[in-house]
Amino acid sequence: xxxxxxxxxxxxxxxxxxxxxxxxxxxxxxxxxxxxxxxxxxxxxxxxxxxxxxxxxxxxxxxxxxxxxxxxxxxxxxxxxxxxxxxxxxxxxxxxxxxxxxxxxxxxx
Numbered sequence: 250x251x252x253x254x255x256x257x258x259x260x261x262x263x264x265x266x267x268x269x270x271x272x273x274x275x276x277x278x279x280x281x282x283x284x285x286x287x288x289x290x291x292x293x294x295x296x297x298x299x300x301x302x303x304x305x306x307x308x309x310x311x312x313x314x315x316x317x318x319x320x321x322x323x324x325x326x327x328x329x330x331x332x333x334x335x336x337x338x339x340x341x342x343x344x345x346x347x348x349x350x351x352x353x354x355x356x357x358x
Contacts, residue, residue, distance in 0.1 A: 304354045312347030319344050 305316050318324045318332065326344070330337040 301351060301355060304351055307354055308347055308350055312343060312350060315340060315343045316347045316351065 302321060305313055305321075308316060314333070315329060318329045319326075324332075326337050326340050329335075329344075330340045333340065335343075
């Protein structure tokens, strides 16, 4: 009987410590926690994206159309291949090479 009580008591203690304790936002605010929202990274990403879109104009025409369709219009490789009449592999190669050329242009800036 003594071993049984010890085992049950031990399991109850373990269960108590393993319980997920929720904290309400009101309690956290009373303790001084203030959630901060930092939009700077999102802003930098937006600016970098706009810069990259403007740099597409400096690519050869062959890559400009593919890059605009792929990244500005968010079309899939299959959709681009249907529009341009090229094979999916050719579109993928042009997108990859265009992205490399765009990286070079972006890093120069």
